[in-house]
Amino acid sequence: MTAPDHRADAGPGRAPGPATQNRSDEVPATEAEFAPRPGPAPLPRMIAAQAALETRMLLRHGEQLLLTVVIPTLLLVLFSAVDIIDTGDGGDTVAGRVAFLAPGILSLAVLSTAFTGQAISTGFERRYGVLKRLGASPLPRWALLTAKSCSVAVTLLLQLVLLCAVALALGWSPTGGAAGLCAALLLLVPATVALSALGLLMAGTLRAEATLAAANLVFVLLIFGGGVVVPLENFPDAVARGLELLPVAALSEGLREVLQQGAPLPWGTVALLVGWAVAATAAAARFFRWE
Amino acid sequence: MRSEPAVVVAGLVKRYGDTTAVDGLDLTAARGAVTAVLGPNGAGKTTTVETCEGFRTADAGEVRVLGLDPARDGAALRPRIGVMLQSGGVYPTVRAMEMLRHTARLHAHPLDPEELGERLGLHACGRTPYRRLSGGQQQRLALALAVVGRPELVFLDEPTAGLDPQARHATWELIRSLRAAGVAVVLTTHLMDEAEDLADHVAVVDGGRAIAAGSPAELCGGRDDVLRFVGEPGLDLASLNAALPAGAAAEESPAGHYRVTGAGGPALLAAVTAWCAAHDVLADRITTRRHSLEDIFLDLTGRELRP
Numbered sequence: 076m077t078a079p080d081h082r083a084d085a086g087p088g089r090a091p092g093p094a095t096q097n098r099s100d101e102v103p104a105t106e107a108e109f110a111p112r113p114g115p116a117p118l119p120r121m122i123a124a125q126a127a128l129e130t131r132m133l134l135r136h137g138e139q140l141l142l143t144v145v146i147p148t149l150l151l152v153l154f155s156a157v158d159i160i161d162t163g164d165g166g167d168t169v170a171g172r173v174a175f176l177a178p179g180i181l182s183l184a185v186l187s188t189a190f191t192g193q194a195i196s197t198g199f200e201r202r203y204g205v206l207k208r209l210g211a212s213p214l215p216r217w218a219l220l221t222a223k224s225c226s227v228a229v230t231l232l233l234q235l236v237l238l239c240a241v242a243l244a245l246g247w248s249p250t251g252g253a254a255g256l257c258a259a260l261l262l263l264v265p266a267t268v269a270l271s272a273l274g275l276l277m278a279g280t281l282r283a284e285a286t287l288a289a290a291n292l293v294f295v296l297l298i299f300g301g302g303v304v305v306p307l308e309n310f311p312d313a314v315a316r317g318l319e320l321l322p323v324a325a326l327s328e329g330l331r332e333v334l335q336q337g338a339p340l341p342w343g344t345v346a347l348l349v350g351w352a353v354a355a356t357a358a359a360a361r362f363f364r365w366e
Numbered sequence: 367m368r369s370e371p372a373v374v375v376a377g378l379v380k381r382y383g384d385t386t387a388v389d390g391l392d393l394t395a396a397r398g399a400v401t402a403v404l405g406p407n408g409a410g411k412t413t414t415v416e417t418c419e420g421f422r423t424a425d426a427g428e429v430r431v432l433g434l435d436p437a438r439d440g441a442a443l444r445p446r447i448g449v450m451l452q453s454g455g456v457y458p459t460v461r462a463m464e465m466l467r468h469t470a471r472l473h474a475h476p477l478d479p480e481e482l483g484e485r486l487g488l489h490a491c492g493r494t495p496y497r498r499l500s501g502g503q504q505q506r507l508a509l510a511l512a513v514v515g516r517p518e519l520v521f522l523d524e525p526t527a528g529l530d531p532q533a534r535h536a537t538w539e540l541i542r543s544l545r546a547a548g549v550a551v552v553l554t555t556h557l558m559d560e561a562e563d564l565a566d567h568v569a570v571v572d573g574g575r576a577i578a579a580g581s582p583a584e585l586c587g588g589r590d591d592v593l594r595f596v597g598e599p600g601l602d603l604a605s606l607n608a609a610l611p612a613g614a615a616a617e618e619s620p621a622g623h624y625r626v627t628g629a630g631g632p633a634l635l636a637a638v639t640a641w642c643a644a645h646d647v648l649a650d651r652i653t654t655r656r657h658s659l660e661d662i663f664l665d666l667t668g669r670e671l672r673p
Contacts, residue, residue: 079415108481109547111518114474115445123469131458200457206457213445213472213515366421 076122107178114121115213125214125222130229133192134342142294143187143234148241151180152303155245161309177242177249177302178330181259182266184234186297186323189227189267191290194274197223198286201278206365215366227271235263250337258333265348266326272355273322279363302327370433372397372519372550373418377427380413387413387573390427390609391584395567397518400541400551402561404659405571411554412452414571415521419449432519445473448517449509452524456496462491462507466514478524486510486536501528502649511535513544520544522553526560539562569665577666586661593626594635595642596648602645610634622651 083093115121131137154160155173162175201205209219239247249255278286299305307315318324329344373395379387388410403411416422417429420436420443422453429436434443456465463483470476483489485505489566491499499507505528512520525541526534541564544551555561561568562582570578572584578585599621605625606616614628614637628634642649 108477109513109516109544109549111547111549112475112516113446113518116472116474121472124468128460128464128468131464134458136459203456204451204454205457207421208449208451208511209422211444211447211449211581212469293484 089235100295118215118218121214122218122222122225125219126225128227129196129223129346131308133196133226133230139192139196142192143184143230144237147187147234147238149182150183150298150304151176151238151241152245155242160305162304162306163266169176170248172244173242174248174249174335175306175331176304177238177247178334179301179327180238180242181235181263181330182301182323182327183298183303184238185231185263185270186294186301188231188234189270190274191294192230192274193227193271194278194286194290195221197275197278198281198283198290201365202283204366223275224271227267231267249323249334251333254339255333255337260328261340261345262326262329262333262348265345265352266322269322269348269351269355272352275363276355276359279359279365297321297323300324302331320347322348325351370430371395372432373401373552375414375418375427375556376428376429378414378417378424378429379426380410380422381425386574388417391571391574392576393569393579395519395550397550398485398545398548399566400545400564401567401569402565403554403569403571404556404558404561404663405554406556407570410574411571412523415523415552415554419447419521426667428570438609445515446518448512448515448520449524450512450520450522452487453504455508456504456511458497459495460497461493462488462499462503465496465507466510469511470514475516477514477516479510479514482510482514487533502530502533503531506530506533506537509540512580513549516662517549519550519552522551524555525553526555526557558663561626562659566657572657572663572667578662579596581660585659591627591629591631591634591654593638593652595624595626595638595652596622597624597647597649598621598622598640606641609644610637625649 079224116124148156151173153160154176158172159165162172166172166175191214197206206219210216214222251258274290277290281289297303300310300318301321302318303323307319307324318329325344325347328342329348332338332341332344371394373393375391375393378388378393379386380389391414393403393414403414405411413422418425418431418436420440423437431443432446436443451666455547460468461467463479466479466483466488470479477598480489483492488503488507488510488630491503494503495503496507505525509522509525511521522541528536529537538560541553545566553560553564566579566581566584568580568585569576599618601618601624603616603618606624609613610616610626611628611633614625614634616624616638619622624632626638635652639649639652641647
């Protein structure tokens with residue numbers, strides 16, 4: 076600590092030992108304590124505190140956990156163990172079904188946390204005036220969004236670790252090795268940014284109840300239409316061509332190419348996801364309403 | 367810079383569609399003082415305060431807060447002010463003390479959240495999620511969040527609305543401590559006694575304008591006191607009037623009900639009771655009333671100030 080800082084610290088509200096000091100001056104402790112000494116905390120500390128708070132609340136929230144943990148895990152276990160739907164080649168063994176399902180379920184995890192969960196929680200934060208109140212705090216808005224992204228990233232990481240562990244336990248053996256892992260990350264990152272921005276866009280423009288309904292509906296529809304548990308080629312050609320442009324379907328199919336078929340990184344899919352990320356972020360920045 | 371008032375609002379106008387919420391309002395709040403913005407619901411109090419906080423932009427007029435323009439210099443201003451919204455503003459699932467500790471972490475030199483929570487009685491409900499707190503607990507948490515960062519200026523929007531008397535007292539004590547420590551406080555209220563007991567300066571607001579401003583004593587001063595009593599009908603008013611201090615006058619209306627108006631306070635009461643003793647009159651139900659802000663508001667607007 077530098078000398079001028081130290082002098083500034085010797086104000087009336089100096090934290091160490093104000094009680095004794097005040098008692099001798101016969102000033103009530105509280106009055107010296109309230110003496111103005113405003114200032115924002117350092118940015119990294121603010122962002123870390125905000126991200127930690129949001130992550131704690133997210134992990135504590137029952138409905139969110141249903142969405143982010145229970146449903147993806149159940150789908151993975153159920154559809155792997157039982158031959159319910161046509162998962163294409165190799166669909167007659169558990170290992171073959173897991174090889175198809177695991178990439179789709181990882182994609183669903185991104186959808187659940189980055190899009191649905193974030194849209195719903197942010198929508199209600201907006202409705203309850205939390206975003207407004209934070210707008211009057213020292214935390215800048217961009218720092219709030221950074222903290223939210225960190226919170227999504229941490230939650231998603233925990234989710235991916237859990238789902239991969241379950242998949243591996245079911246006999247999943249992803250192809251591609253280390254290169255496959257890197258390729259998967261290159262697909263996951265832009266998809267997460269895109270879905271996160273789409274979630275914020277929805278939360279920042281619709282009423283909270285509408286966001287709740289719409290975000291859940293999108294989630295359910297994309298379980299089946301997003302290449303998660305049903306191969307896109309099972310749909311009529313025209314429909315499949317449309318669906319595969321959606322970020323969730325693009326991510327499912329991209330992960331499948333890398334982790335199931337051992338193909339090199341599909342650059343076209345990466346470009347599509349980056350395009351979604353840029354467009355959705357721009358739209359969210361343009362249309363998001365804080366109140 | 368330091369001598370400049372904490373808040374200066376001049377000719378503020380704010381419209382929502384066809385409704386004019388604030389219509390040329392002026393307001394000055396000194397540093398280190400409590401300023402009450404007093405008025406009925408819908409008078410424009412919240413809109414005015416939220417413009418000062420930077421939540422709304424003025425359609426016309428000028429707003430300076432700590433020498434800054436809240437609409438333009440928000441980033442510089444926000445760390446220096448504390449804000450208590452009228453309701454909400456807290457995550458429904460966050461625990462009371464968790465939110466207070468978190469808000470403390472956003473500031474460079476915060477108050478000790480544990481001590482502040484203790485002082486405002488938040489420890490008992492410290493682990494309760496916000497949505498399960500009582501209205502009074504939510505109010506006290508909102509107040510704690512506004513002051514934990516040790517601001518120079520706090521805006522409190524209806525800080526005691528819905529509080530029980532004990533919690534209201536704790537809130538008033540805290541506001542007095544803030545003032546003693548040199549913090550400027552701007553609060554909105556529709557409670558007369560709150561403005562009268564707490565504020566150094568009161569701005570009476572109605573219909574989007576400040577219709578009077580001054581210290582409670584200035585606002586109430588220069589008006590006659592009123593003394594009433596009940597006695598047997600037909601007392602000798604001429605004799606009573608002769609015994610009263612200069613400028614005071616007695617009248618009987620209806621029969622047996624006497625009303626004495628005039629400046630003088632205790633002297634007026636003494637004169638009346640001395641006259642009663644001298645004339646063997648048993649005055650019943652003597653009441654005296656000084657003018658309160660409530661009377662001032664009635665005089666200014668012709669309406670009662672009741673929400």
